[in-house]
Amino acid sequence: MPFTIDFLDDGRVLEWEATANGAIATEHDDYTPRFYVAPRDPGADVDLTSLQSVYEQHPNVVATEMVVRRPGFRRDEEPVLVVDVEHIDRITSLSRQARQLSAYPVGDLACFNVDFSREFRYCLENEIDPMPASDLSTLRLSVPVTETSGETYTELSVAGDTVTGPPADLLTTVQTALEEHDPDILICSTSEIIPTLYEMAAAAGVDEFTLSRWPDVAYQQLASRSTYSSYGRVGHSPARYNVPGRAIVDESNTFFYGETNLDGVLDLVSRSKKPVQELAWASIGNVLTAIQICEAHDRGVLVPWNSWRHEFYKPVGTLHDADRGGFIFAPDVGLHEDVHELDFSSLYPNIICTRNVSPDVIRCECHRDRDDVPGLGYAICDKRGYLVDVLQPIIDARDDIKAAIRREQQRDDPDEERLEELEGRSGALKWILVACFGYQGFSNAKFGRIECHEAINAFAREILLTAKQRLEAGGWRVVHGIVDSIWVTPDPDVDDDDREDLETLAIEITESVEIRLEHEAHYEWVAFVPQRGSDAGALTKYFGKVAGKDKFKIRGIEARQRSTPPFIEEVQRECLERFDATRSAEAVLGCLQDAIERLRSGEVPVKQLVERNRVSKPLEEYTQNTQNVAALKRARDQDLAVHPGQDIEYVVVDDEKASRGRVALAHEEIESYDPSYYETELVRAVESVLSPLGWSRSDIHQELAKTRVPELTAFTDAGNN
Numbered sequence: 001m002p003f004t005i006d007f008l009d010d011g012r013v014l015e016w017e018a019t020a021n022g023a024i025a026t027e028h029d030d031y032t033p034r035f036y037v038a039p040r041d042p043g044a045d046v047d048l049t050s051l052q053s054v055y056e057q058h059p060n061v062v063a064t065e066m067v068v069r070r071p072g073f074r075r076d077e078e079p080v081l082v083v084d085v086e087h088i089d090r091i092t093s094l095s096r097q098a099r100q101l102s103a104y105p106v107g108d109l110a111c112f113n114v115d116f117s118r119e120f121r122y123c124l125e126n127e128i129d130p131m132p133a134s135d136l137s138t139l140r141l142s143v144p145v146t147e148t149s150g151e152t153y154t155e156l157s158v159a160g161d162t163v164t165g166p167p168a169d170l171l172t173t174v175q176t177a178l179e180e181h182d183p184d185i186l187i188c189s190t191s192e193i194i195p196t197l198y199e200m201a202a203a204a205g206v207d208e209f210t211l212s213r214w215p216d217v218a219y220q221q222l223a224s225r226s227t228y229s230s231y232g233r234v235g236h237s238p239a240r241y242n243v244p245g246r247a248i249v250d251e252s253n254t255f256f257y258g259e260t261n262l263d264g265v266l267d268l269v270s271r272s273k274k275p276v277q278e279l280a281w282a283s284i285g286n287v288l289t290a291i292q293i294c295e296a297h298d299r300g301v302l303v304p305w306n307s308w309r310h311e312f313y314k315p316v317g318t319l320h321d322a323d324r325g326g327f328i329f330a331p332d333v334g335l336h337e338d339v340h341e342l343d344f345s346s347l348y349p350n351i352i353c354t355r356n357v358s359p360d361v362i363r364c365e366c367h368r369d370r371d372d373v374p375g376l377g378y379a380i381c382d383k384r385g386y387l388v389d390v391l392q393p394i395i396d397a398r399d400d401i402k403a404a405i406r407r408e409q410q411r412d413d414p415d416e417e418r419l420e421e422l423e424g425r426s427g428a429l430k431w432i433l434v435a436c437f438g439y440q441g442f443s444n445a446k447f448g449r450i451e452c453h454e455a456i457n458a459f460a461r462e463i464l465l466t467a468k469q470r471l472e473a474g475g476w477r478v479v480h481g482i483v484d485s486i487w488v489t490p491d492p493d494v495d496d497d498d499r500e501d502l503e504t505l506a507i508e509i510t511e512s513v514e515i516r517l518e519h520e521a522h523y524e525w526v527a528f529v530p531q532r533g534s535d536a537g538a539l540t541k542y543f544g545k546v547a548g549k550d551k552f553k554i555r556g557i558e559a560r561q562r563s564t565p566p567f568i569e570e571v572q573r574e575c576l577e578r579f580d581a582t583r584s585a586e587a588v589l590g591c592l593q594d595a596i597e598r599l600r601s602g603e604v605p606v607k608q609l610v611e612r613n614r615v616s617k618p619l620e621e622y623t624q625n626t627q628n629v630a631a632l633k634r635a636r637d638q639d640l641a642v643h644p645g646q647d648i649e650y651v652v653v654d655d656e657k658a659s660r661g662r663v664a665l666a667h668e669e670i671e672s673y674d675p676s677y678y679e680t681e682l683v684r685a686v687e688s689v690l691s692p693l694g695w696s697r698s699d700i701h702q703e704l705a706k707t708r709v710p711e712l713t714a715f716t717d718a719g720n721n
Helices: 049-056 088-101 118-125 167-181 193-204 262-272 276-281 284-298 316-322 347-354 386-409 416-441 450-473 502-513 566-582 585-600 627-637 675-693 697-720
Strands: 002-007 013-019 022-028 034-039 061-069 078-085 109-112 138-142 155-158 161-164 185-188 220-223 226-230 233-237 240-242 247-250 334-344 476-482 485-490 517-530 537-546 552-555 611-614 647-652 663-665
Touching: 002 118, 002 276, 034 088, 049 061, 049 078, 049 088, 078 088, 088 109, 088 118, 118 276, 118 284, 138 167, 155 167, 161 167, 167 193, 185 193, 240 247, 247 276, 262 276, 262 284, 262 416, 284 386, 284 416, 334 450, 334 476, 334 502, 334 675, 347 386, 347 416, 347 450, 386 416, 416 450, 450 476, 450 485, 450 502, 476 517, 476 537, 502 517, 517 675, 552 566, 566 585, 566 675, 585 675, 585 697, 611 627, 627 647, 627 663, 675 697
Parallel strands: 138 185, 185 247
Antiparallel strands: 002 013, 013 022, 034 078, 034 109, 061 078, 138 155, 155 161, 220 240, 226 233, 334 485, 334 517, 476 485, 517 537, 537 552, 611 647, 647 663
């Protein structure tokens, strides 16, 4: 089966199959992609034959015919117009013309199967599984950030070896590595490496240089770079390039490869029918949609170009009841001994599968008077929903993979490569399961429906409340609970002899709610952190010592935040270890004092103080002189392109300044740093550790001041003597 597919300008298609002796190309010149046209509303009086006759005269249309398909999961089969197109690049423009060429009003017609990515479309229409039959070979090319702004490179890493020198030397090294490794996949630190290498070759007169396996095409640009916003977060999408015969993985523009590994990517390739290159740059929602489209295709259901699902009518009271999230028990701020964490396995996906929550069966007409969703009065049809068929295989596969991981870990000599493969696959499936719930409420989801989102939340609230009540009745006190997790500790008012076994309770709850409640972890102690400036507990900030193991579980505090400098993280973890050993706030403050002294004496390596922050907008749009702005100004001075959605790394050298001198970029030669600024960051991190014990930042400062007074007095006395 082909692992990558290339589309040439003249309409030919190249299928590349990986074999033990290298990749083999199969050329096709008869591929005609297609889209469909149907009435937007079922039962509409629309005659498609007139539109068909117009399309038949179009120079870019190869053929048309009337076929029977389902224009939606809630619609029966009906005649639709299929249009075969001569070139894949003409699909979108010809689809837009359906409304212009038809005599019907714009809202009467709808187009289907339009906005598919190219390789995915090809695999779907030709019933191709792009999962490679042989292992894929890889070659990594990377450049340091200082090289990304110029038109040529003076330093390049090839297969882990750094090469410096004139362009001809770098190009020779790359070409030699290509011939030696013959990679199926090029893993690039940035996709701009591809055009830059060709520009270098042209400037240096190196005519024979090529990354491509196809002699007639060097490379193709598939998309330009862009900036986007998703749920209030700005992201940057780099330009995308294609090299015939090789899949490209751009490390600056890949979620699944970055969060898992190549094994995780390949697992999703087999489920989504998206080849490696498209899977690598795809978002979670994009891959989930592809898996749903495959299910729709198998059922003869067309995929709408634009989502136009209406929200079912609801009384005001139902709107109020439905507009709630998962159930949350506010954390009991403070330190708790002997704590157990219980998690429902893949709660939301399992709710979908056990309760048959799917867009095509929620609030069905055939059971409209039935009350299946607790508190909302929604009916769910007895007919199995398509979303169940999408998710159940993924749930089952991840359960099997997790079981295999446990078996491998229990061996005397675990196979680390096997574990890496299993963990990559498990991680990839986890992200699909995590996204499946939220995607039901996403307005642009191809098949989502807000009523599914509301129903899942309603079931989740009931399940968590049921678990809480049964655990408390069994002699356990709930100290925190959020969405799918519950933390409990033995109720001090219940005798040990009267307390029910936790494993037995978990089995009973599992049987009651039909979703497995697992014992996730046992902690010697757990500390729940209050919100800053409030006594209320922060829902996702806590830390605890895992019972019987020399490790901590940390969530939400600085050591888990991506912007935290390594030194601050290291000190916070040292404070946790000191606290675990002594249960003493004074011991933690002693650790803090030692760190502050190291800062002030200049002992901390500058690289340990690098902060990493995301750029949210162009430099010109910032109105405050923040550290990010100072860093962006320095980057601009050095002709380094940092786009909204990308990260910028810097060290704070003088936080009192308002200019670009406030920071230094991480790659610069940095001789000093601002110890006062990093001391403030240290105190903030230690506050997270001590706040569950009632310590505030001012308390920490006061205690630090006490320890400094004797030192100052001793210094003065020594001077007087």
